[in-house]
Amino acid sequence: MSGLLDGQVAVITGGGTGIGLATAARFVVEGASVVIAGRRQAELDKAVAVLSGDTLAVQADVSRLDDLDRLYARVAEERGRVDTLFANAAVVEPEALGNLTEEAVDRILNINIKGLIFTVQKALPLFTDGGSIILNASVDASKGGPGRSVYAATKAATRNLARNWLEELSDRKIRVNVVSPGSTETPGLAGLAGDGDVDKLFAVLAARIPLGRNARAEEVAAAVAFLASKDACFINGVDLQVDGGFAQI
Incomplete structure (x- = not known):
C-alpha cells in the first residue's frame, strides 16, 4: 500500500459499478475513507461487500436535489x-438524432449536466480548502459519434464546467480536473450491445484504439487517484485522456 491518499475523505458518485467502483477500490487501497453513491441500492450493497476499508454507501440519484442533500447530510x-x-455518475442512451424524444434528452441532461452541477455545488460547504474535484467526461467530448450526440454534448460541457469552476474556486485553492476515458470494459459499455454480442462490440471498439485494446476500469481509477493526490498538487484544469491515444487520431 502506497498511502497516496492517506487520511482523505472521498465522495464518488456512480460508485456502485464500473469506473466508480474501481476508483472506490483504488482509493481504499491508497488510504482514503470513501463514500460511494448510486441510484441502485442492490448495486451499492454488492459494492460494499467487495470493498474493504472505511467505506460508506448512500443511495442517491444525482438528478434529484433532495437525494444530494441527503447524501451530503x-x-x-x-x-x-x-x-x-x-463526480462520475452519468448515463449514455444511444439514439439517432431523428429518433430522439424529449423524455430521453431530459433524462440525459438531468443526470449528466444538472446532476453534475449540483453534485459539486452541494459538496462545497463540506469541502476542505486545497481539496480536489475530478469530473468524469469522455473521449466523446472531442470525438463524438453516431447516436451519441446528446451524451457527447454533455461531456463537452463537463470539460467546460471545469474551466470555469477552477477560477471560481481559486480562492479556496480547490483544484478542478477532468478525466476522459475512452472505451472501457465496464457493465455500462457492455450494455450498449443490447441483445448483441458483447465480445464483438468490445473487439470493434478496441480496433479503433492505437494501443489495440480497450481500457480496464482500474486503469481509469489509477488516473483519478493520481489527480486526487498531492503528487498532482500543481495540476489544475487538465483533461487527462485515458483512451489509449484514440482522441489524438
Missing part, C-alpha cells in the same frame, strides 16, 4: 468533510 454526519469528489 450523511457525509457531514459520518465523515465531517470532503477532501476529494469524483
